[in-house]
Amino acid sequence: MGQSKAARLRPAVQYMQQVGVSPARTWNQFVEQLDRKHGRQLAKHLVDLMTGQLQLETNANSLYDVKNATLALSLDFATYSADLYRRFFDWVLSRRLDQVDSILDIGCDNGLATCFFATCFPAARVVGIDISETAVARARELGDRLRLTNVSFEVQDFQTFKESRQEKPFDLIISLRSITELIADLNNVHYWSIENLHQRLETARGLRPSDGTETIEYVSSTRSAIAVAERVASLLGPTGTFLSLERLTHAGALHAWIYALSQAKLQVDFAHSTWLSFHEVGIEQQFPLLSVKKGASETNDPVACTYKLLQLVSPNHVEMGRTLHDDRAVLAFRHSTDKIFVEGVHAVYPDGAGEERKEIWKDGRSILEYHLTDRGFRELTRYAKERLAGQRDALHDWMQLKTEQNCQCTLYIEPFEHGTNGLS
Numbered sequence: 001m002g003q004s005k006a007a008r009l010r011p012a013v014q015y016m017q018q019v020g021v022s023p024a025r026t027w028n029q030f031v032e033q034l035d036r037k038h039g040r041q042l043a044k045h046l047v048d049l050m051t052g053q054l055q056l057e058t059n060a061n062s063l064y065d066v067k068n069a070t071l072a073l074s075l076d077f078a079t080y081s082a083d084l085y086r087r088f089f090d091w092v093l094s095r096r097l098d099q100v101d102s103i104l105d106i107g108c109d110n111g112l113a114t115c116f117f118a119t120c121f122p123a124a125r126v127v128g129i130d131i132s133e134t135a136v137a138r139a140r141e142l143g144d145r146l147r148l149t150n151v152s153f154e155v156q157d158f159q160t161f162k163e164s165r166q167e168k169p170f171d172l173i174i175s176l177r178s179i180t181e182l183i184a185d186l187n188n189v190h191y192w193s194i195e196n197l198h199q200r201l202e203t204a205r206g207l208r209p210s211d212g213t214e215t216i217e218y219v220s221s222t223r224s225a226i227a228v229a230e231r232v233a234s235l236l237g238p239t240g241t242f243l244s245l246e247r248l249t250h251a252g253a254l255h256a257w258i259y260a261l262s263q264a265k266l267q268v269d270f271a272h273s274t275w276l277s278f279h280e281v282g283i284e285q286q287f288p289l290l291s292v293k294k295g296a297s298e299t300n301d302p303v304a305c306t307y308k309l310l311q312l313v314s315p316n317h318v319e320m321g322r323t324l325h326d327d328r329a330v331l332a333f334r335h336s337t338d339k340i341f342v343e344g345v346h347a348v349y350p351d352g353a354g355e356e357r358k359e360i361w362k363d364g365r366s367i368l369e370y371h372l373t374d375r376g377f378r379e380l381t382r383y384a385k386e387r388l389a390g391q392r393d394a395l396h397d398w399m400q401l402k403t404e405q406n407c408q409c410t411l412y413i414e415p416f417e418h419g420t421n422g423l424s
């Protein structure tokens with residue numbers, strides 16, 4: 001099928017054609033291409049590394065070293081994310097940013113995005129940095145292949161990066177999926193409600209004695225998030241823009257990143273922030289795309305900011321008989337203001353494996369069942385009010401089941417802990 005004339009003219013599409021990267025439509029297509037062009041053994045190795053990384057078991061850096069062994073392999077690997085690149089590139093160009101004399105790409109990998117921006121902003125000085133030597137070697141190769149003279153790449157750890165050659169800060173700083181690697185456990189913050197998470201962050205920041213609720217890794221992830229945000233702030237010009245498109249998998253992680261930005265006196269510019277929709281090997285995805293400026297304002301309150309961003313993508317309520325998941329459930333639960341708590345079960349898994357709750361709430365017309373964990377899982381279902389007795393029985397059965405699974409269970413008829421049940 002031929003592309004429309006408009007699509008043919010889009011710089012993002014043109015560029016992706018030039019580098020020979022088009023979106024893989026399915027996982028099989030992605031793997032088959034690697035298999036056919038680079039051999040079965042390497043394809044299998046990469047798939048194993050990708051799966052391992054998703055399970056947080058493998059050192060992510062080894063994946064980048066393997067997939068960046070050659071530029072051809074690196075570009076074929078990028079077909080997994082080609083739709084993300086195209087949509088991100090389109091979106092950035094639609095912003096019509098002016099006065100962009102210098103651009104920094106944090107965690108540039110093989111330079112695919114960096115070289116796009118160097119192509120579109122030929123008068124700008126564009127710098128890509130990455131901690132992986134192999135990635136930077138491929139990025140330099142790509143820059144040479146595209147005959148770009150305004151781009152340079154450096155092997156640098158962003159945590160210690162200081163621009164040496166030029167004192168002027170950057171007009172545009174980009175992080176495309178890199179922040180979650182710089183702050184390894186950003187997606188692993190534990191929370192019951194965004195408000196509760198925020199209180200805990202504030203407690204940790206104030207270095208008051210621990211109240212026993214925050215864990216060590218939780219506090220350290222917050223500190224490293226703030227350190228990264230502060231480094232961004234130190235490299236960004238006073239009127240510069242920081243674009244952060246991250247794989248933040250739940251509202252708690254989004255809040256933790258916004259909180260860190262606010263601590264570094266960086267604020268989310270709502271008029272230019274959005275959720276980027278794209279597909280990865282045919283699977284629909286949405287990542288928050290934050291446009292960030294220097295300065296602090298009342299709209300910079302991280303709790304309000306998180307909810308405001310969630311509202312850009314989520315409906316405010318759950319229909320009768322329907323279930324909402326993840327951030328949509330968080331928001332719909334919060335928006336249901338006339339609900340009254342009925343009862344809930346709190347289950348603590350053995351060996352610190354996590355905590356889980358199921359709660360029943362009612363309003364005039366219906367009942368709500370909220371199922372949540374301290375690792376970001378959320379599910380909200382609305383039932384007809386006639387189902388109340390049945391759902392309470394089901395809740396008690398669930399408690400029995402969890403007890404048999406060696407969980408420590410508590411049945412509560414008052415909200416479990418003040419301010420931790422989402423009502424705060």
Ligand SMILES: C[S@@+](CC[C@H](N)C(=O)[O-])C[C@H]1O[C@@H](n2cnc3c(N)ncnc32)[C@H](O)[C@@H]1O
Pocket residue numbers: 061064106107108109110112113129130131132135156157158159175176177178181182
């Ligand atoms: C998920 S990849 C994203 C790559 C690229 N931005 C993109 O979207 O195509 C994350 C990149 O961050 C790099 N990285 C991880 N930790 C880093 C650090 N401390 N400093 C600089 N780069 C880092 C990795 O080597 C990897 O190339």
